Amino acid sequence: MNQGIDLKSSGAIVLALIDIINENRAYLSEIDGAIGDGDHGINMSKGFSQCREALLAKAELPGLAEALDTLAMTLLEGIGGSMGPLYGSFFMGLSEALAGHAQLDAALFGKALAQGVEAVESVGNAKVGDKTLMDTLIPARDAYQAAIAGGADFPAAIAAMLEAAEAGWRSTKDLQARIGRAARLGERSIGVLDAGATSCFLLLQGLGKGVVSRLA
Amino acid sequence: MNRVINHPDLVVEDMLKGIVAAHPELQATPDNPRVIKRSCAPVAGKVGIVTGGGSGHEPAFLGYVGENLVDAVAVGEIFSSPTAKSFFDAMKAADGGQGVACLYGNYAGDNMNVKMAIKMAERAGMTVRTVVANDDVPSAPKGDEAKRRGVAGEILMWKTAGACAALGGSLDEVIAVAQKTIDRTRSIGIGLSSCVIPAAGKANFHIEDGKMEVGIGHHGEPGTNVADTVSAEQMAKIMVGTVLPDLPFGRGDRVAVLISGLGATPLMEQYILYSGVEKALSEAGVTVAVPLVGNFFTSLEMMGVTLSVLQLDEELEKLITHPCASIGFNRK
Numbered sequence: 001m002n003q004g005i006d007l008k009s010s011g012a013i014v015l016a017l018i019d020i021i022n023e024n025r026a027y028l029s030e031i032d033g034a035i036g037d038g039d040h041g042i043n044m045s046k047g048f049s050q051c052r053e054a055l056l057a058k059a060e061l062p063g064l065a066e067a068l069d070t071l072a073m074t075l076l077e078g079i080g081g082s083m084g085p086l087y088g089s090f091f092m093g094l095s096e097a098l099a100g101h102a103q104l105d106a107a108l109f110g111k112a113l114a115q116g117v118e119a120v121e122s123v124g125n126a127k128v129g130d131k132t133l134m135d136t137l138i139p140a141r142d143a144y145q146a147a148i149a150g151g152a153d154f155p156a157a158i159a160a161m162l163e164a165a166e167a168g169w170r171s172t173k174d175l176q177a178r179i180g181r182a183a184r185l186g187e188r189s190i191g192v193l194d195a196g197a198t199s200c201f202l203l204l205q206g207l208g209k210g211v212v213s214r215l216a
Numbered sequence: 217m218n219r220v221i222n223h224p225d226l227v228v229e230d231m232l233k234g235i236v237a238a239h240p241e242l243q244a245t246p247d248n249p250r251v252i253k254r255s256c257a258p259v260a261g262k263v264g265i266v267t268g269g270g271s272g273h274e275p276a277f278l279g280y281v282g283e284n285l286v287d288a289v290a291v292g293e294i295f296s297s298p299t300a301k302s303f304f305d306a307m308k309a310a311d312g313g314q315g316v317a318c319l320y321g322n323y324a325g326d327n328m329n330v331k332m333a334i335k336m337a338e339r340a341g342m343t344v345r346t347v348v349a350n351d352d353v354p355s356a357p358k359g360d361e362a363k364r365r366g367v368a369g370e371i372l373m374w375k376t377a378g379a380c381a382a383l384g385g386s387l388d389e390v391i392a393v394a395q396k397t398i399d400r401t402r403s404i405g406i407g408l409s410s411c412v413i414p415a416a417g418k419a420n421f422h423i424e425d426g427k428m429e430v431g432i433g434h435h436g437e438p439g440t441n442v443a444d445t446v447s448a449e450q451m452a453k454i455m456v457g458t459v460l461p462d463l464p465f466g467r468g469d470r471v472a473v474l475i476s477g478l479g480a481t482p483l484m485e486q487y488i489l490y491s492g493v494e495k496a497l498s499e500a501g502v503t504v505a506v507p508l509v510g511n512f513f514t515s516l517e518m519m520g521v522t523l524s525v526l527q528l529d530e531e532l533e534k535l536i537t538h539p540c541a542s543i544g545f546n547r548k
Contacts, residue, residue: 033416037295037413037416037420038416039293039296039415039416042415076299076300076301076332077299077300077301078299079299080292080293080296080297080298080299080300080302080325080329081292081293081296081297081325082297082324082325082328084297084299084300084329085300085325085328085329085331085332086328088300088332089332123328123331123332124324124328125324179324180324181435186438
């Protein structure tokens, strides 16, 4: 139960997150185009790419906490709309929880996830069922915490988190948007995945995989 | 669609180049091209007035940076909130040591980015207070005013608060004037056609020929109903009939009236509407003390009009008639 990963040498997890967003740029914009303005992938890719430049400009790749902080700040500076502050807050919450720690273990991961979600809730008003990234994020946090409470080890808890994140993301297809620009479409927003919920699942998946691969 | 642009992804950047080239009294801040400020800002000893919002609403928001108006503005992508950093940089550019009033409209993205910007500003030791415009009546029912969007009434708020700050008002006084102005302002829009964001390349939404969307928002947010088009005089009655009972305005009130085209409605038609609005108000015993007609707050090339009515008192009438100079609003 005492498994953890070294934070200082794990900054590359953020580079992997950037790759995931860039690889899915067209897919995310396509989903957004169905019920939004079609720029989710473009905006996210723009912000995450700026983070890569900022990270590569440093003398050496920083640890995970600092890399997440760089990601948060570049998103806050680089992309406006709603995604800049929402993802900026999420990654800042994660980073602040990890700061000052050498090891990321199951308990600290749970704390960071909770702090990230809390930071998102402090800027946005969306709830589960509104067809937003919260439909991915909240079930993911809850499932992780439930797994830990039930005695699961770190990799099993992450697996539970990703399973719930995926189910939450897929649930947005049948939801009617109640917040954000897609709310204009009313019932016509049903039948299409939410772009924010999609990028959120992809990012959690990247984060989970990055941690689990380093535990092995 | 035929357009006068260089590249659809760069319309905001290219517009800003033209704005600062044409207006030496305006400039971008040295470290953030998405902040436009008065060249003389910050004005020492004056409360700074800041706003910001998505592009595509020109002359809003940057067209209200000027003398006795707004000091600095954060500029977003088309119909998309500026970044938190841009709002923060605008606050810095406007801060003359007496605090900053950030006066913006009620949209999810703007609310979030301003909230984050205020955190940054507090960390930098600045004092920033906000007033959030929510003048659009059809966007939420009475009793739920906090959910309403901010539309062209924002201009009236910038005008009175800007005058108050220029006349030496404290941050408390400026905030109180801005809040009072928006609390006494009611607006409504009617949309007749959609608009195309250049980078998206397709219409944002659709309005059938021969139909009008009553209560439409500045980004095509849904109205309260879609109806067959009617005469300008009938539109005026619908619009006045929506805003008057909501405050409510009463007989003997003196008001400022702002009619704005949404981008593609000719000034001729805006004046045809004004004539109807003036008549409907006068029949309700309301006197127009300050009429404003023109493209004050647009939505790209959307066809349609908005009406905003501000119930004046002695203080607000003095502030709204105070001289000002900017791209969007001039008064001698």
